[in-house]
Amino acid sequence: xxDKAQMMVLESIIFAITTIIAIAFLINLSPSSIQRATxxxxxxxxxxxxxxxxxxxxxxxxxxGGTDQYTGQETYDPTSKLSVCVITNNYAELTASINRSLxxxxxxxxxxxxxxxxxxxxxxxxxxxxVTDELTPFGTVFTSHHIISINHKHLRVYSxxxxxxxxxxxxxxxxxxxxxxxxxxSSYSYDGATYDFILEMWRI
Amino acid sequence: xxxxxxxxxxxxxxxxxILGIVLATSVFLISSLASEIANVDxxxxxxxxxxxxxxxxxxxxxxxxxxxxxxxxxxxxxxKMINPLKGNITDIEDKFEQTxxxxxxxxxxxxxxxxxxxxxxxxxxxxxxxxxxxxxxLLDDGNARVTENVTYSIRFIQY
Numbered sequence: 001x002x003d004k005a006q007m008m009v010l011e012s013i014i015f016a017i018t019t020i021i022a023i024a025f026l027i028n029l030s031p032s033s034i035q036r037a038t039x040x041x042x043x044x045x046x047x048x049x050x051x052x053x054x055x056x057x058x059x060x061x062x063x064x065g066g067t068d069q070y071t072g073q074e075t076y077d078p079t080s081k082l083s084v085c086v087i088t089n090n091y092a093e094l095t096a097s098i099n100r101s102l103x104x105x106x107x108x109x110x111x112x113x114x115x116x117x118x119x120x121x122x123x124x125x126x127x128x129x130x131v132t133d134e135l136t137p138f139g140t141v142f143t144s145h146h147i148i149s150i151n152h153k154h155l156r157v158y159s160x161x162x163x164x165x166x167x168x169x170x171x172x173x174x175x176x177x178x179x180x181x182x183x184x185x186s187s188y189s190y191d192g193a194t195y196d197f198i199l200e201m202w203r204i
Numbered sequence: 205x206x207x208x209x210x211x212x213x214x215x216x217x218x219x220x221x222i223l224g225i226v227l228a229t230s231v232f233l234i235s236s237l238a239s240e241i242a243n244v245d246x247x248x249x250x251x252x253x254x255x256x257x258x259x260x261x262x263x264x265x266x267x268x269x270x271x272x273x274x275x276x277x278x279x280x281x282x283x284k285m286i287n288p289l290k291g292n293i294t295d296i297e298d299k300f301e302q303t304x305x306x307x308x309x310x311x312x313x314x315x316x317x318x319x320x321x322x323x324x325x326x327x328x329x330x331x332x333x334x335x336x337x338x339x340x341x342l343l344d345d346g347n348a349r350v351t352e353n354v355t356y357s358i359r360f361i362q363y
Contacts, residue, residue: 003215010222017229024236049258056265079269115306117313147262147310149270193273194306196313 044106048144048199051101055094056080056146082146082197086112087154088171091123098199099125108201109135112176114190119198120179129175131182137202144199150176152193259316260343260350263307267320267341268356270306275299276360291360293335296325300337317344323353333361 058081079087085094098108106125113119123129155174176195181188276291291299304320311318323338335358342351 003219006219007215007222010219010226013226014222014229017226017233021229021233028240049255053258053262056262080266113310113313115309117309145314147266147270147307149266149273151273151276192302192306193270194303194310196310 044142044201044203045144047102047106048108048142048201049146051098052082052144052146052197052199054101055085055097056082056148060084079151080148083148083150086122086148086176086195086197087150087174089129089175091127091129095123095125095127102201103203105204106201107135107138107204108199109137111198111200112179113196113198114180115192115194115196116190118180118184118188118190120176120183122176122179122197137200138204139202141200141202144201146197148195148197149193150195152191256316256343256345256348256350259311259314259345260341260352263311263318263341263343264352264354267303267307267339267354268337268358271300271303271337271356272358272360274303274306275358290363292363293325293327296337297322300339311343315345317346318342319344328357334359 060079060081081097082094084090085097094110098110102108108125110122110124111119112122121131121134124133124135126133126135128134155177177188180190275293275295300320300322304318307320308318319342321340321342323340325335325337328334328336337356337358338353339356340351340353342349344350
């Protein structure tokens with residue numbers, strides 16, 4: 001009689017354990033409670049970050065016109081391609097580089113901000129760079145950015161206000177200061193070297 | 205009498221079998237629960253993690269160049285950049301603070317708190333204008349913080 005009672009107790013224990021295992025298994029099968037962002041919300045920002053990182057990582061050198069007093073060799077300033085595209089107003093190369101990294105259904109505006117909160121439109125995905133070329137965003141806008149350093153002397157050439165002499169080539173002077181001056185005040189005189197390259201993107 | 209003994213032996217065997225099953229199931233259950241507990245809170249949202257790391261990497265790459273440009277002044281007669289960057293190493297504390305403030309302002313608009321400390325500087329070859337600047341950079345997004353000692357080499361001709 002005692003043994004039968006023991007058996008019944010053990011059987012009920014086994015039943016309880018089996019039930020617990022079944023419930024645990026079902027809970028394991030159910031979707032995770034952790035909220036993962038959907039593909040469209042994170043993916044585009046990540047792609048934009050990667051695009052800017054890739055262009056920034058393409059280091060180039062700018063011949064700074066000086067010579068090393070010991071070796072006599074010309075000296076260079078190391079600069080990223082992102083900065084050089086801005087300094088030389090190379091909108092076509094900039095948009096082509098960004099377009100190569102983004103899906104074809106993504107449109108964007110590029111803005112450049114200084115560290116004092118002033119922000120100007122630089123160019124759009126269409127390659128247009130005047131104020132009227134700024135595209136109107138559609139739907140959700142995702143923002144990527146990259147800090148760039150720009151040497152003062154690449155922006156303000158005091159004796160020759162129209163041109164910039166860079167790597168033995170004369171370029172039209174960088175539009176950046178003119179754009180800031182046009183949007184804000186004529187006495188705009190930011191003297192820092194820190195600029196924020198902002199990419200605002202949206203899908204169609 | 206023999207029948208009773210036989211019954212008793214059978215039931216003992218059954219109990220032993222059932223106890224064995226219970227033991228095996230318990231081991232299985234405990235190991236499953238242990239592995240489940242070990243994974244609790246292990247999953248992180250990758251976007252948040254990578255954006256702080258990515259942001260810090262961007263800052264690390266560009267801070268030195270910005271400091272270099274801030275410390276070196278432009279000559280007003282330097283029409284075609286005949287001269288390389290010129291500056292004065294004694295200005296480094298002011299220029300470092302200027303650079304730090306610029307980064308602080310830019311990063312604040314993106315929800316990051318930035319700070320930097322100047323730990324010291326030394327020149328490699330004073331005549332060639334190559335200096336080593338030792339810094340500590342710090343970036344905080346409210347949830348996590350990254351800090352690192354970074355040494356930059358900056359170059360300019362001393363006035």
